[in-house]
Amino acid sequence: MNIPAHAPLHLLHTAAVGTLATHARQPEGFPYPSMLPFAPDPQHRPTILVSRLAEHTHNLHADPRAGFLAVDAPDGDVLSGQRVTLLGNFEPVDSTPEVVRRYLRYHPDAERYLVLGDFTFWAMRLERLRYIGGFGAMGWLDGADLDPLPPLGFDEENALIEEFSRASGGDRTLELLGADRYGADLKRAGARERFAFDDAKLDFQTLHAALEVCIQRHRN
Known part of the structure; x- marks a missing residue:
């Protein structure tokens, strides 16, 4: 079923927390899910701030392929709400002043983690995504179809x-x-x-x- 790309795009800007699924190192190959806050970058990709000591960070260093789930179910009915599952590779992002400033607008409490010095930014390079907007409203999109326009500087x-x-x-x-x-x-x-x-x-x-x-x- 064809779905409009703006539907999952807006969802990625609505949700503040997502579920990251990495490949576990031990036991090897199992999905390792964890919940964490994220902010959309100018290309709408999930940007996460993770500790170098976290298990999911070690997993990403070993295998950058991951899934990421974002959900918007304000009434608590997940099956009737919107959700999008992203598939792709997470890549480290330099902590430039622009990246830090933008992330802290979405998550100002994260400043205390940046002070610790062992937290780094990662962003997802999308390959494919599956959006579900409710019963009968679902479909796959290629990552490049999410937004064909040049991002805002x-x-x-x-x-x-x-x-x-x-x-x-x-x-x-x-x-x-x-x-x-x-x-x-x-x-x-x-x-x-x-x-x-x-x-x-x-x-x-x-x-x-x-x-x-x-x-x-x-x-x-």
Whole structure:
């Protein structure tokens, strides 16, 4: 069944926690699942922050192939909710100021782990994914089909965030965590929300206009 790529894309921006399944070293070959927070990178790939001492980190060093499950079931009914299973390879990501800054917007409590010095970022290079949006709404996608457009640059995203902060009039209950060509990730009164655009925004001007609409709707 064909599914729209924007459905799993938005889900990856809605969920804050996922299940990582690595290949266990002992006993060898068994799936080793663990739950951990993640943030979508500019290409919507799950970015995780893991300790070098963690079992799943050792597993990834030995075999980077992994599965990753994200779920959105706000009423607790998982079978009726949305979920996406990602298959691919996790790769280490340099802890550049841009990567750190973006991750901490989504997970500010992670700053205490970065101070320890033994935590590193990894991002998933997608091969395939399977999305289930409820009974009868499911299908496979190639990783490259998730988003064929060039990602938004860090400088462009930061400019939008600064503009959003000014336009919201200093409202601290409404924060823009991240923006991309398909939507905006918000934190409203401490809760994370995804504001989906009506269509893909291909340039900075249309992105800016879409965020203005976002602010107006959340003020009402």
